[in-house]
Amino acid sequence: MGVFGSGRPFMWRDELATWSVAHRSVPEIMDVLHHLDAVIGPYYLFMHFWTELFGDSLTSLRLPSALAMAGAAVFVTLTGRKVFGPATGLMAGLLFAFTPSVSRYGQEARGYAFVVLAIAAATFFLLRALERPTVLRWLPYSLSLFAAGLFHLISLVVVAGHAVVVLMRWWRPRNHRLLIGFALSVVLGALPLTPLAMVGQTQVGRQLGWLDAPSLQYVAAGFWPGLFHSYWFGLCVIALALLPLAWAKGRRVVVELAMVAVVPIVLVWLISQSGTAYFIDRYLLFTLTAWSVLAAAGLSRLRPKPVAAIGLAVVVLLGVPDQRSVRQKYSRETWDGVAASKVIAEHYRPGDGLVTLGGDYRFFQLDVVLDYTLPEDVKLKGVFFKKDRVANGDIYPALCSDQELKACIGDTQRVWAITVGPPGYVFNQYSAAEKAVLNEVFPKQTNYVVRDMNVTLLERGPATG
Template identity: 55%
Template structure:
């Protein structure tokens, strides 16, 4: 071998080593991808199984309205959910409305949140802690539950998780673009769910703490400006939502401390066992001499919003509900991930993740059952109607003050074949016509029924002999008088009765 050839060997080896190092570094920068893919797999699995429940039916109904009808709806109710409805309106128009398609956006949102959980844990506590935090997040049963629901909570979790990571980046280097990105995440969180904006209190305290330690005034200025500008677009929505809050949240009552400890904490994680494991692991970083400041900061982001919403809910309007505070789970998982990776020997952290998987397995299976979200088999009820349908048939679904929230009419619209066209005989004006979730009922049921020969009546419960007991007296009287012949079929949680003249 010549001298020049001999010299070329180490040069080629160095080039090969540099290429390998670059490839390794590139893979290392994508560590957040693995928890995101894990979340995508877990969140997507079984999303085709649970029957649409009442809240999802509202989202489906809103998504199927025209743009004008949708904005008319938001003027009267659900304005604070409007961005999600609008997004789903276009999503359904493009991709259809199968169960998997309807729930795919929230699965993707939770996958994005898992990536930000990983990045946040890595920035505060190191690579292994970040990876553990992201995987823990993906294994929490409540995260899977709302990844598979056609509501906007997954997008709230994504926005707050992104805002937390973007804040940490801006605190490291206070640049306008970083603060602008943070402001966009804050605005998104407010648009998807107004209550989530309480996280700004914890973020503000973290900024004050960093400023007190470093005396860097751009931190205060950057946070105040970005948060202030971010909230401006949310103000009109907040004012409109405030006018609607009595109707939307009148079913919630002021929470007690006993409710927080006995019920709320377990529901927040979707599993009593998993919630206890996360809490124990989350406490560990607070005991570290080194890194305790970061643990306190992320602990504030996890706990302070819960405390603030609990205090707010002691007033005339309550907001304290596990799914409204689901956005705190990423911070809890960051703390727990740090605590898990601090355990020794080094094989304990992987074992801990396996333990969380096993402890949450029962609840993970439960949320994927067909009737996990609701006990009503509206799909089977629709099958009964479709089998016995004749053109000209009418339908009556229990509504009014007793059961409007069940959205049985929307369930039938979703599950019935397009060839089955039923007249809603007790409706005077449709929900779309009056810009509401629920329609305007007839003042004179007999006149509205007219000459309809057969009517399908849906009743919650199992009372086959008395299917009209839950209906308001004028409705029950009219149906009793006009339709003497009845054939009832019981399905899970519902009685389907064919009334004939």
Template identity: 45%
Template sequence: MPTATRTAPAASAPARVADRRRLPGPDWLWAALLTLAVTTFRAGTPQLWRDELASWNAASRSTGELSALLQHVDAVSGLYYFLLHFWISAFGDSPAMLRLPSALAMAGSAALVVLIARSLFDRRTAVFAGLVFALLPAVTRFGTEARSYAFVVLTVTAATWLLLRVLERPAVWRWAGYAALVAVSGLLHMVSLLVLLPHAIITAMRWWHGRRTRTALSFVAAAAVGLLPVVPLVLLGQRQVGRQISWITTPHMRDISGLWESLFASPLVALAVAALALLPLGWPRGRRPAVELMLLGAVPIAACFLASQGSSAYFVDRYLLFTLPAWAILAAAGLAALRPRAVGAAGLAVLVLLGAPDQRQLRTEQAKETSDGAGAARVIVQGYRPGDGFVPVRGKEERVFMIDYQIGYHLPDRVRPRDVFTQRTAVASEDLFPVECRQPERCLGEARRIWLVTRATDDDHGDPYNKLPAAQTQALKKHYRIARTTEVRGLHVSLLERVK
């Protein structure tokens, strides 16, 4: 049976500084490059899902149009949308290009994970931490996601690393950098500000050990300065909360295990990380850094759970993704402590094998979106004629699936059927969704043919009008007949011809 030995004692501050000077850099560099390779491998294969389509839709607008949108919806994602807007302008909007910024952010996070692990433990733990983080299925999942979550991981991890540095060697410029990172984290996603709770506890613990009151006061001042730019966003976000997160339900205790599994994008990997993360707490010499990491991982989750018991809930895995680096380092410390050393390497191999099925699934076409928007677009392209109309199922309940954007993203510029029931476009209405006609029959126009796209569900019995609003169904049935219906994964694509 493999045995565990004590971790190496945490080095003194001068020793750690000297140790970092001797490290030329390849550990963090190789971790970053490995993470980048993992997150870019087949990154363009999965079809964009609705949240990514929202990012594409918003970032594709002009800066003026985007600013107008954020006054009404998605203000909490505004900074990311602007970054993505300029990225698209430079590199295009293919799936791989839309996701590459997130891959780069995850690569940067991997480098910081190694640096944090090295400062708290030793080089062996740092190497394990870089490998564990790079090969977590969740890193692949959100490193190939055109959303802000990977950037939140990057900025929160950078803030944590800088806090640990400044607690060892206080300097005004380090505190200023910390305040800036707190501000950027909050602007990218407000829930990330929960990391200030474990940061405050760690600062208090270090203060208790050294009784440096100036350091504690500097933390309070830096955190306050970092929060100031986020206050207007919080106030604006409160007005939009009904549209943004109304779908999130109040969590119960049983939901914690579900969040833990989804946080790692793999139930088996989540279980293995939980077991490994507990090991460093069992040895006195490695206990202090392990406790600090446990605070960084557990406190935001617990605080989010408690905050979600109120009128608004925030208890979602991706909102708490910024805790992932702490769990990765704890698991790495557990692996590094195992003896003989080969057992630690074997444990890493087992962790990778446990996540292999999930890694493979994350690179399939339907990893993120179950309906085949690309296939539906191909059907329309093959049969398109100039002057054709287009009716995607929207309605009050269905518009969140963004069927119109699923199709529109994949249509070439030469194929642009008129969105028949749109009274005012999403851009004109300063929203993510267009305003539809209240009297659909008056909006039909003279289109001889209309492409109707609706969702295929288990209980629709092949109905091509499935979940289409009743008034729209009535108008179409009155003036058109179904010429043909093509089934693609998750969608009905029907060609309607006008009745003479």
């Protein structure tokens, strides 16, 4: 499911950042991490070596995420099998694999799928260690927590849900080995991540400053559909997950898994009410592993038995429209950077420059789009750059000030200006100073329109209208 159709949608801004950073040398990557995205650094380094071995096609860039989601499906199946039996394990793995958001992030060049894999493994290894709390059983749990935090520190909130499970198991026998083993395992897994957390904390404002404190209305209307990437699929999974809570027997383990699914969501919501907000569906994607097991438990108990198989098929079919949508060409971005590159390549002359977007529009990373899509013999010089993004140690270039714009253009005879928007939206995303200088220096302007983009060739010489 992760590989199918993964080469069709073009990269969106987060994936562009992945390619941009992973494409650099290791020292250049470390330079970026001193300024930005330190908490994503392990993933960038992994992708650097991955692309050196397997190339950077869209499918290749996204293949690690597909493999990670496949691994997560294994642990979801094993968890369901351990707790409820083989039939539930099989259904849990299938529900997880066919969840539209699992396909969505199994086809994304970011680290979220790695986190889902690590948390799925951690939950399985925790349940295994609680059966027989030995060092050899706690160690895989520690390693899984370390891996989860390495790829996304926020995912360690799952420890709160796991702690509730441990307390429930400890309560009756008062087996202190459970508490001691769990506490030591958490410390062993989390302590090596302390330097990463400290550096990440200094960068959190820039990385997450765009997130607002989540309202309860957002939780109901935005978060749940986003978590499953499908309104109807998600509604069915949650409804099925609630069924086991009505069981007369075996309810304890259902409550335990419910804690793994719900406590991280509640905790991140509460933390996000003051200070930095972290509440966004993809940051809590790892909770899908527990939701899938709970829903499969409810589904597998339906009688007669063929009803369970029919129910599974119905839920999967409800997700088909959303499965199709995540694989559409414009499912990530509505504009067509590939078409823009073809226009430039067709009319290119050596020495051409590029006017990249800055300010509030720099997140489009159109210079990265062109670097990825243009032929190797088409090289555009950033005319408004003081430093390109590599020299700047960032995912964005350092742009010239308003007073330096003419000097930065120098004697460049032709430049390409690219904006995102409808036809005629040529200079709307540039500052007033940039517009004035471009119109003065390059009066001859030829505009090419592609999907949701304007590709404008600016030349010195008399205006052509």
